[in-house]
Amino acid sequence: MRSSHWGCFAHKAGAKVIANLGNVEVRAQHSTLEMSADQQFTVTSSQDEITISTPKTLTLNGGGSYLKLSESGIEHGSKGDFITKAASYEVPGTGNNLPVEAPNFNVTEISLMKDVTSNQ
Template sequence: MSADQQVTVSGSKDEVIISTPKTLTLNGGGSWLKLSESGIEQGTNGDFITKAARYPVPMSAANMQSEPPVFDKTTPDLQPSETDGIMSR
């Protein structure tokens, strides 16, 4: 392995840590995962399948401030229509 920048690989019984100061890209078979300070990019030339027991996705829209709509007050008209009291079914 060679790198122009510092790359650290460490591990224990339960974990492997790969660290780099700028960008880490894992690439295999045309699919990739890129981690950097600007975000996470993932891509594939094939299907993208996610398998998980739980997959909570916090939505940014849920945090948006919004006011409930204001409706005009109405008065219902409870007078019978002019059908001579005949009700239709």
């Protein structure tokens, strides 16, 4: 009997896919790939980097706060606070600046005059 799909289900224990040597690839060549967990979901690289790429939009959503990366820009959103913690913070790039033109205050002499309305 031929089947157009394949499945694997572990009812009472966990399941593992391990390659001692070589890569492990999981692909959905012409459709959607979904990975989900009822509890914690962890992605770890023990010796190198993690790259997530998309030609359109990448959205990270945690508790309703989100970070959206797309061709049109970077968008952050949250109902809570936005806090940045860093040893240093730099925003390099091509920006404009306006020269500061502070007025030059000369020393003036003030003389008190008699108030004509109160005669003081």
